[in-house]
Amino acid sequence: MEQPQHVPSEATIAFSGADNVGKTKQIGILARRLGSQAQSGGALDEFDPRWARIKKEGMGIWWFEKGPIEEVADVLASSYITRAKQKVTAQVRFLDRGIPMLEASLAGTVGVRERLDVAHAADRVRELLSPFQDDIAAVEAAEDGVVLIHDPDPVIGAQRSLSHETSVTPPYVTYQGHLHAHINRLVDEDRFRVRIVVGDRRVVAVQDAIRRSLHGAHPFLPARALPGVHVIALGGLSESGKSTAGEYLRLRHGFGRLKIGHLLAESALHAGIADPYALAPVVQAELIVDGLDRYCAAHHFLDRVTIESLHDFESTAELRRMLGNQLRILYVDTTQRVRRERGTAGPDDVVERDKVKEGRGAARIIDLATDVIDNDGTRLALERRLDRIALAQRWLLRRPVTAPVNSLGLPVRLEAYLSSLLDRIGQEPGLIDLLVVTGSGARGKYQHGWSDLDVFAIAEHGNLPAFRKILAGLEEDLGGVKLGLTVLSRDECRTGAVTSRLLHVLTLIGTGSLTPLWCSADLDLPAPGVAHDVEASVKAGVQAAVEIRRQLLRGAPDLRSLFKVTALLAKIMLRFEGAECPSDDDALALFLQREPGNHDDTRRGARTDPAKAEALAHTVLGHWLSTLSSPPADV
Known part of the structure; x- marks a missing residue:
């Protein structure tokens, strides 16, 4: 027999806060997400018939000038209490302004009209509300209070509230100052369960904070709102290449690819809206965000999506206001x-x-764009621009820290060479952006007669002739040591147009495991994540496996090349197990621990003994190939 499901008890969540802090917007987003599970408490002026007369006479005049303060208190208190007594027909009821706002707004009004300070205004309000104190206490006890504040400083908060108004009167300005002071007083008195500072945070970021704060007490509420999700919205006129861009980002960079029309239709269906395109652009944007929120919650593994295509200027502007830097x-x-x-x-x-x-307004969206791509050129150029944009969200930019040459522990001759190289580079500002020793020379493992001096540099193409001239002038100082120099441009680094080996170098620099000798003051270098480095290293493994067999098929393998490529393949396989071993010997020693018997003699002799080098290569290559083999077919 199926067990009955537990249905959480009904809840009333009241959102409080000063004007223009976003209460109504946040309630609307959360209520739309919940659909039939949510119920609106309604506006206060629906719960007392006197509001009709007050509106006719003029709300501002009644509130600040002509309405007897006792009547103002009575109308407000009666409205709050009557609203609270309405039957809850859904799982959760949302109220715009909780019961503490009755006290705050009335205290602000009294402060303006009777020119009272905060403390005396609070005493006066307690006196005015004393006939309702039992009902007020019962209503507040039944509410789960959330307060949104512009800023912990009430003066700054009042300024933020007023900045959203097109015109204000002097009494209203004074009222906002009093209102913020009283809201902060109520916060200090712990009259709200949840306090959220809005500040400069965008709408969805505030919504996420609200959900995180409420979900523990109310598990039926969504836990998060687009947490950590990056959205690229594609705009452009017909046949501009939006679909091509979206599909490339999906295939190359793992973006979820969504259509705005689909998001609108799904959200409208959930909300019971027949024609979402008949709605105001602001509401359409809210529906798009709701669709994104719903989709990403169902596909929680996605942290990046594209949406296409942007056609409406106003709804796009609202999307930007809601999502901010997401x-x-x-x-x-x-x-x-x-x-x-x-x-x-x-x-x-x-x-x-x-x-x-x-x-x-589709053409005007270019004025809202974070990035504008000229797509009159080749598809290759388009894809490299997309690479740069996509990787900017995944790879942090870091300013490398440099170290002196003598920290590498290289032979004196090579230290002198590198010092001379750095001196000459310093005499030509802007020649290169970065220079770092890689390989065994960077790890204190340099072996004369066996190791090369491997160097990685970042320099622009136009500077290569001058750089070559410096290198040629210092060539004799190397004393026959082979210089393995690799040069990339800044753009190649930022677009990820690099080999897997160089991606590994960028990762090591980003993590501080590899320290440059030279770095331009303005260089922010992309730092690929370790997971991306591991993923990309498969390509290096494929190349290493091919090269091992090329060496093994020679009549007389090049021992040095065979040993180094065997060690490289071992390092790559260890990387997938979370072990990073820069040293060839350390990597091979750790790798061979999985083999029965003692292989130390084979490993140590592989640099000079062809038979041992080949045996070691066969062992490592065999492990690589075993990861590719298919299970035996059933007989």
Whole structure:
């Protein structure tokens, strides 16, 4: 027999806060997400018939001038209490302004009208509300109170509230100062269960904080709101390349790819809205965010998505206000000539579709864009721009810290060479951006006659002739040591147009495991994550496995090359187990621990003994190949 499901008891969650802090917006987002589980408590002026007369006479005049203060207190208290007594028909009821706001707003009003300070205004309000004190206490006890404040400083909070108004009167300005002071007083008195400082945070960030604060007490509420999700919204006119961009980001960078029309339709269906396109642009944006929130909650493993296509200027502007730095608006800018050539239904079709989109403000979205991509060129250029944008969200930029040459423990001759190289680089500002020793020379494992001096540099293409001249002038100082120099540009690093080995170098620099000898003052270097480094190292493993067999098939393998590529393959396999061993010998020793017997003699002799080098290579290669083999077929 199926067990009955536990249904949580009904709850009343009251949102409080000063004007323009976002209470109504936050309630609307949460209520829309819950659908039929949520119920609105309604506006206060629905719960006392006297509001009709007050509105007719003028709300501001009644509130601040002509309405007897006892009547103001009576109308407000009666409205709050009557609203609270309405039957809760859903799992949760949301109230815009909880019962503490009755005291705060009335105290603010008294402060203005009777020119009282905070303490005396509070005493006066307690006197005015004394006839209702039992009902007020019961209502407040039944509410779960959330307060949103602009700023912990009430003066700054009042300034923020007023900054959202197009025009204000002197009494209203004074009232806001009093109101914020009283809200902060109530916060200090622990009259709210949850306090959230809005500050400069965007709408969705505040919503996430609200959910995190409430979910423990009310598990039926969503736990988070788009936590850590990065959104790229694609805009552009017909045939500009938006779909191509979205599909590339999906395949190359793992973005979830969503259509705005689908998000709107799904959210509208959930909310019982027949035609979402008939709604105001602001509401459409809220529906898009609701659809994103619902989708990402169901696919919690996604931390990046694209949405396409942006056609409406106003709804796009609202999306930016709601999502803040979680959103990048990417506008694909392509001339009409190129777009007409690309149109599969003919050039006239492109022109007609443009008219519709331009009527909604699609062309103006370029003014809201975080990134604008010129897509009149090749697909290769488009993809490299997309790489840079996508990786900027995944790879942090770090300013490398440098170390002196003598920290490497290199032979004196090589120390002198590197010191001379750095001196000459310093005489030509802007020549290179970074120089770092890699390989065994960076780890105190340099072996004369066996190791190369491996160096990685970042320099722009136009500077290569001058850099080559410096290197040529110092070549004799190497004393026959082979210089293995690799150069990349800044753009290659930031777009990830690097080999897996160089990606590993960037990762090591980013983690501080590899310290440059030279770095430009303005260089912020992308730092790929360790997980990305491990994933990319598969390609290096493939190349190493191929090279091992190339060496083994020679009549006489190059011992040095065979040993180093065997050690590289071992390092790569260890990396997938969470072990990072920069040293060849250390990596091979750790790798061979899984083999029965003692292989130390083979490992140590592999640098000079062909038979031992080949035996070691066969062992490591065999492990690599075993990870690729298929299980035996059933007989």
